Structures are given as structure tokens and as C-alpha cells.
Amino acid sequence: MDEKLAERVRQRADHACEYCHMPQAYYPTVPFPIDHIIAQQHGGATVFANLALSCLHDNCHKGPNIAGLDPARRKLTRLFNPRRHKWRHHFRRDGPFLVGKTAIGRVTVGVPAMNDSAVMEVREALIDEGLFPPVADTT
Ligand SMILES: [Zn+2]
Numbered sequence: 001m002d003e004k005l006a007e008r009v010r011q012r013a014d015h016a017c018e019y020c021h022m023p024q025a026y027y028p029t030v031p032f033p034i035d036h037i038i039a040q041q042h043g044g045a046t047v048f049a050n051l052a053l054s055c056l057h058d059n060c061h062k063g064p065n066i067a068g069l070d071p072a073r074r075k076l077t078r079l080f081n082p083r084r085h086k087w088r089h090h091f092r093r094d095g096p097f098l099v100g101k102t103a104i105g106r107v108t109v110g111v112p113a114m115n116d117s118a119v120m121e122v123r124e125a126l127i128d129e130g131l132f133p134p135v136a137d138t139t
Contacts (some may be wrong), residue, residue, distance in 0.1 A: 001046060006034050013053035014136065018082035019062075020098060020114050021136040022055045026126065030056055037081050039064035052082045057119055061112035068107040080108035093133050096123035 010032075015024040017032060024032050035054035038044030041064050054062070062079070070077045080090055090105035091098055098114045100106030109115060126132035 001034060005046070005048065005051070008048060009034050009051045010053055012048075013082075016053070016134060016136050017055035017058055018052040018087075019054055019058045019080065019108065019112060020119070021087070021134045022119075022122070023134055024053070024055075026122070026131070027055070032056060033059045035059050035062065037083060038066055042066055049083055057116075058112040058114060061114075065111050068111040070103040070106050071110055072106055073103065075103065077103040077107045079111060080104050088137065091137075093137065096120045096127060 010024070015032075016022060017024075018035075032053050032055050035052045035058075036044045036046065037050050037052050040046070044050045065079060067076055067078045069075065080087075085104065090100065090102045090108065092101055093099065097120070098109050100109045113119075123132055
């Protein structure tokens with residue numbers, strides 16, 4: 001990917017994961033990948049409008065998925081799209097837990113395993129240090 005395009009994506013995201021809002025600054029040794037919101041294998045293009053900054057955890061677990069089954073209603077539901085959806089409409093926090101408020105939110109918490117134990121430990125440590133949740137939760 002063109003580095004200028006990647007840097008524009010990082011700046012638009014204010015250097016935080018656009019799914020869980022984890023700041024890149026807390027993972028200084030591992031650059032966050034640039035996610036294709038609609039994966040390339042589904043026809044998603046490498047263009048600014050289809051890219052999002054994602055933490056390594058969310059990017060690895062999301063993979064090429066673009067949808068999942070809503071655990072509450074068992075209906076096929078698309079994943080959160082940072083370019084089209086408002087984060088606070090679909091998610092809220094309960095301490096270190098990320099909670100889906102809508103079907104899109106529930107699916108997006110579930111498919112990328114956003115509440116698995118390793119991530120929760122990091123969030124709990126950051127909460128204890130007063131560094132989390134980030135300001136991005138309100139946008
Ligand atoms: Zn993330």
C-alpha cells in the first residue's frame with residue numbers, strides 16, 4: 001500500500017483503532033495495520049474510503065469478514081463500518097468490556113473477539129492508569 005495513503009488513514013483515525021479505539025501509542029513496537037473495511041476478496045478497493053486503522057488484534061480476528069450472526073437474533077448482520085456508522089450509536093463501554101448496543105455493534109464485538117482476555121487485561125491496566133477510555137468514544 002502506498003505509504004502516503006496509509007499515513008492519511010492513520011491521521012484520519014487520530015492514530016487509534018477505529019473499531020475498539022485503542023490508541024496506537026500504547027503499542028509502540030507494533031504498527032497498527034490498515035484494514036480493508038470491505039476485504040479485497042469481496043471486491044473492496046484500496047482507496048481512502050474503504051480503509052480504516054485497526055489494532056492488530058481486531059485486524060487479525062476480523063480477517064476478510066464483512067458480516068456475522070447477531071448473537072441476540074441470529075440474523076446475518078454486516079460489521080461496523082467506520083466510514084458509514086457512528087461508533088457511539090453502536091457501542092458503549094462497561095468498564096473494560098465493549099458492549100454492542102445494536103445488531104451491528106453486537107456482531108462487531110463478536111467477530112473480532114473484541115472482549116477476549118488478552119485485550120481485556122490491556123484495557124483494565126489502562127483504566128487503572130487513567131488512560132482509558134479514550135476521547136474517541138464520544139465521536
Ligand atoms: Zn481495535
